[in-house]
Amino acid sequence: MKLPDFPAGEVWLVGAGPGDAGLLTLHAVNALEQADVVVHDALVSADVLAFAGDAERVFLGKRGGKPSPKQPEINARLLAEARAGRRVVRLKGGDPFMFGRGAEEVLALVAAGVKFRIVPGITAGIGGLAYAGVPVTSRDVNSSVIFLTGHDHTGLSPEGIDWAAVGRAAGMIVLYMAMRHMAEIADKLVAGGLAADTPVLVVSHATLPEAQVLETTLERAAADIGASGIGAPAIVSIGRGNLLRERMAWG
Numbered sequence: 001m002k003l004p005d006f007p008a009g010e011v012w013l014v015g016a017g018p019g020d021a022g023l024l025t026l027h028a029v030n031a032l033e034q035a036d037v038v039v040h041d042a043l044v045s046a047d048v049l050a051f052a053g054d055a056e057r058v059f060l061g062k063r064g065g066k067p068s069p070k071q072p073e074i075n076a077r078l079l080a081e082a083r084a085g086r087r088v089v090r091l092k093g094g095d096p097f098m099f100g101r102g103a104e105e106v107l108a109l110v111a112a113g114v115k116f117r118i119v120p121g122i123t124a125g126i127g128g129l130a131y132a133g134v135p136v137t138s139r140d141v142n143s144s145v146i147f148l149t150g151h152d153h154t155g156l157s158p159e160g161i162d163w164a165a166v167g168r169a170a171g172m173i174v175l176y177m178a179m180r181h182m183a184e185i186a187d188k189l190v191a192g193g194l195a196a197d198t199p200v201l202v203v204s205h206a207t208l209p210e211a212q213v214l215e216t217t218l219e220r221a222a223a224d225i226g227a228s229g230i231g232a233p234a235i236v237s238i239g240r241g242n243l244l245r246e247r248m249a250w251g
């Protein structure tokens with residue numbers, strides 16, 4: 001199989017997966033090996049970046065609560081690198097389109113007439129849970145799953161979300177960026193009718209050696225997170241499917 005050549009002056013938006021470099025796609029490795037510059041975010045692991053050889057590394061990412069580059073600045077840098085005739089990899093944790101603002105970056109490239117390629121990645125909310133022994137769907141437990149971000153661009157939990165409807169809509173709720181708002185989210189889900197003892201799993205640094213897993217319930221989630229010290233980046237899954245971990249935990 002011949003993987004594509006990387007033409008000079010293009011930007012390839014590449015998913016880096018949740019951390020374990022073994023979860024990179026062949027297209028991702030092919031892109032990194034040919035890149036002149038890799039513009040990456042905070043969630044990309046050192047093992048993944050190692051595939052970029054001696055390409056220049058530019059860290060332009062966002063970190064919750066810390067000063068971070070504005071999206072226009074990131075877009076401008078991608079355009080400038082492409083116009084300089086470089087092979088630009090924009091490397092983003094997980095899948096570039098899953099709460100990653102990948103679409104905004106692609107639209108900036110489109111507007112500027114810069115050619116691009118999109119390399120999907122394994123998202124933390126599926127692959128990270130799988131490493132913890134939790135399937136996001138399973139025929140006997142849940143046939144639907146909902147992916148949500150726990151905060152919006154203001155950093156607040158999304159007021160616009162109808163949490164009661166979310167609780168009814170899917171057998172499994174997978175939350176990204178939710179750690180700071182767990183108390184509020186859990187309260188709203190319980191108020192909306194979800195059982196207070198619904199199993200909750202928190203997986204931080206999923207797929208990496210420093211991974212931590214916390215098993216709790218909706219009513220205890222916020223307190224247990226606080227007491228355990230488990231931190232971001234973390235995925236929170238809510239639903240009975242978490243119980244399969246008892247038999248499916250591996251690694």
Ligand code: SAH
Nearest residue numbers: 094095098100123124176177205206234235
């Ligand atoms: N595009 C990424 C998500 C970016 S939003 C993806 O598809 O996975 C950032 C959030 O992703 C984090 O706050 C956390 O909720 C989640 N996340 C990313 N990598 C993770 C990891 N290795 N372990 C646990 N959560 C992770």
